[in-house]
Amino acid sequence: MRLIEWAQFIVGTGLLITGLGIFFIQLLGVFKFKYILNRMHAAAMGDTLGIGISLVGLMILTGFNFTTLKMGLIIVFLWLASPVSSHLIARLEVTTNEHLKEFCELPEDTKEEEEQC
Amino acid sequence: MSKPISEEEYRKGMANRLKQWILGEEDPLLGNMEIQQQNEYVPNQKMLRRHKKDRDRVVRDVLDTEHNKHYKRFFRFYKIAAVVSCVALILILLVAVSYLPPVGSADKPVNNEVSAKYIEDGMQETGAVNIVTGMILDYRAFDTFGESNVLFIATCTVLIMLRNDRKKGKHSAEAEEKRDSYYEPKADSILQKITFVLFPIIVIYGIYVILNGHLSPGGGFSGGAIIGAGLILYLNAFGFEKIGRFFTEKTHKWISFAALTFYCLAKSYSFYTGAHHLESGIPLGTPGDIISSGLILPLNICVGLVVACTMYSFYALFRKGGY
Numbered sequence: 001m002r003l004i005e006w007a008q009f010i011v012g013t014g015l016l017i018t019g020l021g022i023f024f025i026q027l028l029g030v031f032k033f034k035y036i037l038n039r040m041h042a043a044a045m046g047d048t049l050g051i052g053i054s055l056v057g058l059m060i061l062t063g064f065n066f067t068t069l070k071m072g073l074i075i076v077f078l079w080l081a082s083p084v085s086s087h088l089i090a091r092l093e094v095t096t097n098e099h100l101k102e103f104c105e106l107p108e109d110t111k112e113e114e115e116q117c
Numbered sequence: 118m119s120k121p122i123s124e125e126e127y128r129k130g131m132a133n134r135l136k137q138w139i140l141g142e143e144d145p146l147l148g149n150m151e152i153q154q155q156n157e158y159v160p161n162q163k164m165l166r167r168h169k170k171d172r173d174r175v176v177r178d179v180l181d182t183e184h185n186k187h188y189k190r191f192f193r194f195y196k197i198a199a200v201v202s203c204v205a206l207i208l209i210l211l212v213a214v215s216y217l218p219p220v221g222s223a224d225k226p227v228n229n230e231v232s233a234k235y236i237e238d239g240m241q242e243t244g245a246v247n248i249v250t251g252m253i254l255d256y257r258a259f260d261t262f263g264e265s266n267v268l269f270i271a272t273c274t275v276l277i278m279l280r281n282d283r284k285k286g287k288h289s290a291e292a293e294e295k296r297d298s299y300y301e302p303k304a305d306s307i308l309q310k311i312t313f314v315l316f317p318i319i320v321i322y323g324i325y326v327i328l329n330g331h332l333s334p335g336g337g338f339s340g341g342a343i344i345g346a347g348l349i350l351y352l353n354a355f356g357f358e359k360i361g362r363f364f365t366e367k368t369h370k371w372i373s374f375a376a377l378t379f380y381c382l383a384k385s386y387s388f389y390t391g392a393h394h395l396e397s398g399i400p401l402g403t404p405g406d407i408i409s410s411g412l413i414l415p416l417n418i419c420v421g422l423v424v425a426c427t428m429y430s431f432y433a434l435f436r437k438g439g440y
Contacts, residue, residue, distance in 0.1 A: 077318075084307055084311045
């Protein structure tokens with residue numbers, strides 16, 4: 001019984017620390033990068049992977065009860081909402097920026113597709 | 118009887134001159150207006166020298182910061198003064214903090230009979246398990262009523278400022294919205310699919326927070342904010358036409374009016390009975406049930422409705438100037 005508690009503690013804390021490390025990388029990326037798509041990529045990584053790992057760590061630490069279910073629902077909600085908002089930011093940037101070719105490589109025929117939609 | 122006139126006389130006549138003026142053949146001002154020829158521009162050497170001298174002085178004394186002794190001295194003094202004043206302020210604050218009573222001591226001025234009364238008799242008198250809700254919607258309900266009215270008045274003010282009444286033309290609300298959101302992604306299928314899943318969950322969660330206000334943390338303000346955020350998400354995904362099927366300006370007006378009126382009447386009744394030491398006749402129920410604690414649950418619902426409508430209408434007004 002003691003062993004299981006220790007394993008629970010070690011795995012949970014390990015996951016929590018990994019998640020915090022990913023948050024640190026995210027912050028570094030958001031402040032270090034200059035271009036919006038790079039920064040958005042860094043922020044989206046923290047919002048999905050970082051928060052997912054942290055919450056899984058917390059779920060393991062609390063054990064199996066009603067709070068675990070709530071945290072699982074929070075993960076589902078964030079994984080639905082955060083990528084969609086990143087997608088919208090990226091799409092707005094692609095449609096509004098005229099000098100997109102200076103920042104990233106584009107296939108030749110993308111421009112026409114965008115004008116259609 | 119008309120008299121024939123000669124061609125020369127006709128040319129001098131009014132009719133001919135008007136015709137020529139309309140056609141642009143004759144300039145009526147030519148020869149009639151006094152036009153003075155302009156002098157050639159000669160630079161005034163004295164003034165130029167004076168301006169240059171002034172400019173050099175400004176550059177020397179103000180803009181050239183590297184060789185300015187006063188400037189350097191001032192900035193050395195500035196750094197020292199900043200450090201000294203910060204340290205002094207920190208010291209003063211620390212001394213003030215050291216005179217405060219320790220955390221949790223019984224003879225703190227915060228621990229008086231008011232909070233003791235709330236904690237001891239709150240559940241029995243209001244029927245709410247959550248003491249905070251019992252306070253804001255029972256003991257201090259008049260204050261919360263004022264807050265809801267402030268929200269409503271703020272919406273009205275924004276409505277007066279940003280409302281766009283023009284139905285047609287270049288400056289109409291529709292045209293302006295089209296111009297503003299020209300580049301915005303419209304009818305994004307990813308966003309629509311996700312909203313299809315998330316919108317009911319968000320609204321149900323908001324309703325849960327409002328209805329559980331007297332049992333757990335939450336209440337009208339937070340639940341209303343959640344529902345308002347859900348409505349904004351729906352608006353972003355599907356546009357004004359779809360949301361107009363169930364939420365228009367008229368809905369907003371009626372919901373706000375009905376909620377505030379009910380709040381006012383209900384609270385007036387309970388204040389009246391309370392001031393005259395009468396039985397209010399509203400059952401408190403068993404604490405812990407959903408339907409309990411008398412007036413708190415309906416008042417929470419009213420506050421939640423007003424807050425949700427206010428959140429949504431602020432967004433709609435700032436985006437389009439209407440609903």
